[in-house]
Amino acid sequence: MSTEPDPKSAGRTLSIIVPTFREAANIAPLAERIAAALSGTGIEWELLLVDDDSDDGGEAVAAELGQRLPVRMVTRRDVPRDLSLAVIEGIRQCRFDRLVVMDADLSHPPERIVDLLAALETDCDMIIGSRYSPGGTVDKSWSLYRVLNSQLATWLARPLVKCADPMSGFFATRRGALPDLRTLRPMGYKIALELMVRGRLRVREIPIDFRDRSVGFSKMNWRQQLRFLRHLSRLYNYKFGSLARVPFFSAVGASGLLVDLACYLGLQWVGVEHRLARFLSFWPAVGWNWALNRGLTFSERARQPHLGQLARFMASSLVGLAVNVGSYALLTSYVDLFDRHRLLAFFCGVGLGSIVNFLVADLYVYGRRPETDR
Ligand code: GDD
Ligand code: MN
Numbered sequence: 001m002s003t004e005p006d007p008k009s010a011g012r013t014l015s016i017i018v019p020t021f022r023e024a025a026n027i028a029p030l031a032e033r034i035a036a037a038l039s040g041t042g043i044e045w046e047l048l049l050v051d052d053d054s055d056d057g058g059e060a061v062a063a064e065l066g067q068r069l070p071v072r073m074v075t076r077r078d079v080p081r082d083l084s085l086a087v088i089e090g091i092r093q094c095r096f097d098r099l100v101v102m103d104a105d106l107s108h109p110p111e112r113i114v115d116l117l118a119a120l121e122t123d124c125d126m127i128i129g130s131r132y133s134p135g136g137t138v139d140k141s142w143s144l145y146r147v148l149n150s151q152l153a154t155w156l157a158r159p160l161v162k163c164a165d166p167m168s169g170f171f172a173t174r175r176g177a178l179p180d181l182r183t184l185r186p187m188g189y190k191i192a193l194e195l196m197v198r199g200r201l202r203v204r205e206i207p208i209d210f211r212d213r214s215v216g217f218s219k220m221n222w223r224q225q226l227r228f229l230r231h232l233s234r235l236y237n238y239k240f241g242s243l244a245r246v247p248f249f250s251a252v253g254a255s256g257l258l259v260d261l262a263c264y265l266g267l268q269w270v271g272v273e274h275r276l277a278r279f280l281s282f283w284p285a286v287g288w289n290w291a292l293n294r295g296l297t298f299s300e301r302a303r304q305p306h307l308g309q310l311a312r313f314m315a316s317s318l319v320g321l322a323v324n325v326g327s328y329a330l331l332t333s334y335v336d337l338f339d340r341h342r343l344l345a346f347f348c349g350v351g352l353g354s355i356v357n358f359l360v361a362d363l364y365v366y367g368r369r370p371e372t373d374r
Contacts, residue, residue: 029106128170133206184198236248249297263285
């Protein structure tokens with residue numbers, strides 16, 4: 001028997017993919033609510049739980065449920081846990097062409113699945129259950145921090161997609177509309193964003209009410225946030241090419257300036273002479289920039305040994321510094337305009353030095369490996 005989805009029965013079938021990590025207590029309520037929401041619709045469905053080896057009894061719960069509902073769990077073992085990769089595994093293993101992806105913790109209302117499917121009948125490839133399109137809401141208990149955090153993430157993704165809530169984990173799509181799964185390179189939470197950008201999907205949204213989980217705990221943490229930034233940098237790079245690295249490189253540079261300043265002031269505070277402090281503070285800032293550029297700006301480049309790369313970055317920073325200060329000296333010595341407006345010369349120096357730094361970083365320090373670039 002072929003495992004390929006049968007397109008003819010597509011309108012009546014549905015695979016629901018749910019990534020799970022330590023959600024044993026949520027599985028049964030989720031399955032019951034899905035069953036209730038789909039009963040009487042005539043849809044033949046399956047619930048595919050893709051678990052990252054939680055070892056919390058979820059497998060037994062799923063097996064038990066599987067006796068009376070179309071529920072099964074696949075477990076990913078011996079791999080780093082990752083929500084997006086779990087969803088991709090689910091897409092590989094599901095039986096039907098129409099898909100819905102949602103969270104296990106009942107944050108996404110199963111009652112809205114039918115509305116996602118109805119909207120999918122129009123001319124588009126993906127329907128997002130959106131918290132931020134008109135009529136959508138988030139849980140009232142959200143702290144200001146969480147609201148701002150979510151808004152900032154959404155805003156950062158704006159240049160990539162036309163969508164009010166590209167961070168949503170609740171969506172419907174068709175297997176046939178998705179790009180070749182081997183071309184996907186997601187990391188962390190934002191699988192919908194990955195699919196939209198790389199698959200160039202036509203996306204529409206319907207509003208949903210997002211409820212906070214009542215059982216278990218969120219697996220979102222600062223590590224995931226960092227992974228999100230790295231994922232974002234990959235997608236920018238995919239969509240806009242190497243130029244997309246410039247804003248990342250600049251942001252890293254600006255943060256390095258703060259490190260420089262903090263060390264410069266801190267060293268003087270503990271009694272170091274100001275010129276020595278100026279000389280010393282440069283190096284931790286360079287180290288900081290190197291690490292962030294390695295992890296963020298050039299994150300998908302092939303990894304090279306730390307120490308050699310750090311040394312090359314330091315050397316290139318010195319070249320950048322020489323260009324910066326040298327051009328300042330030349331401009332103010334030989335061009336009257338710059339001598340009268342020295343701040344202009346200052347910023348020209350910073351600009352030229354940064355361009356040199358960026359080019360050397362791109363071509364030399366982090367190595368150019370086009371085949372791994374995207
Ligand atoms: N297999 C697997 N592996 N599943 C995971 C992993 C993992 O490493 N991490 C989390 N999950 C599952 C959880 O078990 C849950 O079903 C779902 O993914 C969402 O995880 P939560 O920990 O509940 O995340 P959240 O509520 O902070 O994030 C949700 O809201 C975000 C927007 O605020 C998710 O829907 C995100 O996709 C969404 O961006
Ligand atoms: Mn959640």
